[in-house]
Amino acid sequence: MKRTRAFAAAISAVAAIALAGCGNGQETGSTPPEAPASQEQAASNAADVTFAQGMxxxxxxxxxMSRLAPERAQSQQVKDLAKQIEAAQGPEIETLTGWLRDWGAAPAPSTDHSSMGHGDMGHGGMGGMMTADEMEQLEQARGAEFDRMFLDLMIKHHEGAVTMARTELSEGQFPAAKQMAQQIIDTQQAEIDAMRGLLAQS
Known part of the structure; x- marks a missing residue:
């Protein structure tokens, strides 16, 4: 019970972090069309574009990955975490896509299985990306096996995102992108800690 309460507290903390930044991310994503294109372009640099194209x-x-959990996971905690990840990252995808469009930059690459990353350096160096084989294995897993595989792969995936976000903080200049990068670091590091806790319980 103590571990369950501790996990619930960790998830609540992550949710609070996500909600605190969600408004900022979505608000940012809705305002660029109203701002002069020249201002948007002047406020961004190559690192911002790379961040958006990679993230x-x-x-x-x-x-x-998260959409596989409802039908495959055994642990309700894993299902809840997957739902939380999907809810947080979906709106960020829309915001990032809008920035690339406003900047006149090339769109992000596809995540089709045939073009997925190979190990940690897939998709031009995006850390933590699963291979097509790993995705297929996750799709085939069920129950406790799925839970462990999901947590292992998502921890690695999150660690890659945190690294990318830190690069944006140090090299980017678009204020909203840097704000999102910090939000990603805060939220996903908290989720990494929660997932490690779940693995320790298994």
């Missing part, structure tokens, strides 16, 4: 497929894969 979109990275988030898309996390959402794809």
């Amino acid at each position: 979109i497929p990275h988030h898309q894969q996390a959402v794809e």
Whole structure:
């Protein structure tokens, strides 16, 4: 019971972090069309573009992984975590896509299985991306096996996103993108801690 309460508290903390930043992310995503394009372009640099182009497929894969949980996971805690991940990253994908459009930058690469990353350096260096084989194995897993595989892969996936976000903080200049990067670090690091706690219980 203590571990369950501790996990619930951790998830509540993560949810609070996500809600605190969600309004900022979505608000940012809705305002660029109203701002002059020249101002948007002047406020962004190559690092911002790289961040958006990389984080979109990275988030898309996390959402794809999370959508497998309702029918495959045994642990309700894993199901709840997957739902939370999908709810947080879906709106960020929309915001990032809008920024690329407003900046006149190339769209993000596809997350189709045939073009998925190979190990940690897939998709041009995006850390933590699953291979097509790993995704297929996750799709085939059920119950406790799915739970362990999901947690292991999502921890690695989140660690890659945190690394990408830290690069944006140090090299980017678009204020809203840097704000999202910090939000990703805060939220996903908290989720990493929660997932490690679940693995320790299994």
